[in-house]
Amino acid sequence: MSRRTALGLGVGLGATAAVAIAGRADAAVGVPTAKDPACQIRGTYLQQRNTAGGVWHSHIAAVDASGALAAVVDDDADCVTHGYSVQKLAVATAVMDKVDxxxxxxxxxxxxxxxxxLGGSGIYHLHSVWGDDITIANFLTAMLLVSDNTAVRMCGRVVPALEINEILAAKGFVNTRVEPVANPNRFYLGTTTPREMHDLLWRLANKTLLSASSCDFLLTITRWxxxxHDGIRRTMSSDERSRVATKYGADYNTQGASRHEAGxxxxxxxxxxLTYALFADGLGDLDNYGATHPAVEAHAxxxxTMFDAISTTAVPPAATRHRVPGFRAVDGG
Structure with missing residues (x-):
């Protein structure tokens, strides 16, 4: 049984123009140069996509030298695909909209x-005894930090499936939807597109998706x-990881495995x-949910590459900021 079934039942980038990457048989990538970060990202994307296999639908955008956001990779970015646990960002958005x-x-x-x-990802199913009273903040944190599946059902108790979709529609999303089932408080995690996920992320980062305090709440969790960190954040220091807000999703269907990451x-x-929305379907290695899955290695x-590319990005002084405290180890007490 797939996790989808279980849930339902229960970069100073210079002046380089954005290049759409279409089709599955690309010309030779060539050797990206350090002087062209956009080319570096595109080249690495193509190389890793082709190595991992499967069918990819992706959107990467970054702030260019003028301070404007520009697409760097646009690879079938309007494809409607099952978002799996990446969709938990949309569910959390609906809950926070009601908070606002x-x-x-x-x-x-x-x-x-x-x-x-509900089993699978998360922590609540590990408790072995239940009956606690928990806050909405508690289960939202569990859903976004460790992708807890039970937390999705908790969200459905306060925002039913049809209401989630109404909220997403009111925010301008056309294809980002959960899939209702007979129980109005439960749902499949549903579908999205890379472009709509990019839009959600960019609005979240610029604090226009929700109130500033609600955006800060969600960003702090996803940046922690x-x-x-098996994927995009794998080969980064703790300080570097804290500069990346990310959400991963993985499952499988009749086409093969799916491994997604957006942030x-x-x-x-x-x-x-910079935003990235990477959705890869039709992959092999169905039961490997770890760091050695080829698509997850590609994400890493x-x-x-993306993080190194943004190291020289010039940011306009008026840009919205979000900061998280630096990680400090604590030895009890």
Whole structure:
């Protein structure tokens, strides 16, 4: 049974123009040069996509030398695809929209009964005993930091599937939807496109998707160093990882395995400078959810390339900022 079924049942880039990458049989990539970060990203993307195999749908955009956001990779970016756990960003957006309107609060408590527990990703199914009262902030953190599947069901208790879709539609998303089932408070995680996920991320980073405080809440969770780092953030220091907000999604269907990752990279002073939305379907190695899956290894190589490319990005002084405190180890006490 796939996780989708279980859920339902229960970069100073110079003046280089953006290049659309279409089709599956590309010309030789050539050797990217350090003087052209956009070319470096595109070349690495093509190399890693072709090595990993499968069918990729991707969008990467970065701040250019003028301070404007420009597409760097546009590879079938309007393809409607199952987002799997990347969709948890959209679910969290719907919950926070109701918080912003005063219909919910992050401190509001719900019981966590055994009947709602769902396995797979997360922590709640590991408890072995249930019945706690937990806050909305608690299960949103679990859903975004460790991709908890039970937390999705908790979200459905406060924002039913049809309402989630209404909120997403009101925010201008056409294809980003959860898939309702008979129980109005449960749903499949549904579909999105790379371009719409880029739009969600860019608006989140610039604090226009939700209130500034709600955007800060979601960004702090997704940037925290205890989150997912098998992919884009794999070969980064802890400080570097904290400059990347990311969400991973993985499952499989009749076409093969899917391995997705979407997120935002920030400058040293907290300005958003790059977004990535990478969706890969039709892959092999269905049961490998670890760092050695070829698509996840591709994400890791591309993540390092993208991060190095943004190191010289000039950010306009007026750009929106988001900062997280530096990680410090604590030995109890």
């Amino acid at each position: 309107r005063g219909e919910l609060s992050l401190g509001q408590r719900l019981d966590l009964p055994a009947s709602i527990i 160093v205890n989150g997912y 935002i990279m920030f400058s040293t002073d907290g300005a958003p400078v 190589v591309l993540g390092r």
